[in-house]
Amino acid sequence: MEIQKTSLVNIVIERIKNSILENKLKPNDKFLTEKELTEQLKVSRTVVREALISLQAVGILKIKPGGGIYIADTKLGTINSILKHHYETYGVKIRELIEIRKVIELGALRLIIEKQVPLDIQQLKEINESYLQAITTNGDTKKFDRIFHQSLIKATDNDTFYDFSEIIHQYFALVRIDLTENQDSLIESYKQHNEIVDAIKDNDLLHAQKTMTAHFEPIFTFIKKMEEES
Incomplete structure (x- = not known):
């Protein structure tokens, strides 16, 4: 059943991409609503929502809570090409890359709480439940983990900050770290x-950042082991 749902989400993602191309939509153009997509594609709202969240996470769509769905700015393409060339030419220090990612995510928590940004708590909880389902069914856990973290960064309501985080993510994606995690x-x-999420809801920055720091510990431990073995 889960495989069928995942396949359906992927089909919806591809149809949305095709719709954007066929209608020659440009960055910041308004897209169809969740309800319109549900009716046109004849699928459940849950499937459409998951597809939209995935497309937002990879920078194709921009979802504004209560403000509609828009085509995202794809200006990062050129930068990503430059980064790819730099990586292939000079390589990258994995530890430094993870340290930058950690700083970005801790900074995102500070921005969200200090700016009192309206956060869609329910959406984050739903993403995390999809993550749990992937864990228990041997699904794509990395996909939902990424969506969760990118949704947090998107919630800063700071497009420049989000774009910068995407640059780092694209660079990070070039480095394949085989971090095998047990259930x-x-x-x-x-x-x-x-x-x-609960700490953000309670405006508890200290606890949110402390938990995020602990969240990064397994990968730092893994990197340390790699460095010792090399």
């Missing part, structure tokens, strides 16, 4: 996600 560690990650 217990993934469940702990799921719990930390929930704890971070």
Whole structure:
């Protein structure tokens, strides 16, 4: 059943991409609403919502809570090409890359709480529940983990900050780290996600950042082991 749902979401994602191309939509153009997509594609609202969240996470769409869905600015393409060339030519220090990502995510928490940005708590919880389902069914856990973290950064309501984080993510994607996690560690990650969301809801920056720091510890431990073995 889960495989069928995942396939349906992927089909909807491709249809939305085709619609954008066929209608020659440009950055900042308004797109169809969730309801319109549900009616046109004849699928459930849950499937459409998951497809939209995925497309927002990869920078194709921009969802404004209560303000509609828009085509995102794709100006990062050229920068990503430059980064790819730099990586292939000079390589990258993995530890430094993870440290930058950690700083970005801790900064995102500060922005969200200090700016009192209206946060869609329910959406974050739903993403995390999809993450849990992927854990228990041996699904694509990395996909939902990424969507969760990118949704947090998107919630800063700071487009420049989000674009910068996407640049780092694209660079990070070039480095394939085979971090094998068992189910217990993934469940702990799921719990930390929930704890971070609850801390944001309570405006508890200290606890949110403390939990996020703990969230990064397994990968730093893995990198240290890699460095010792090399």
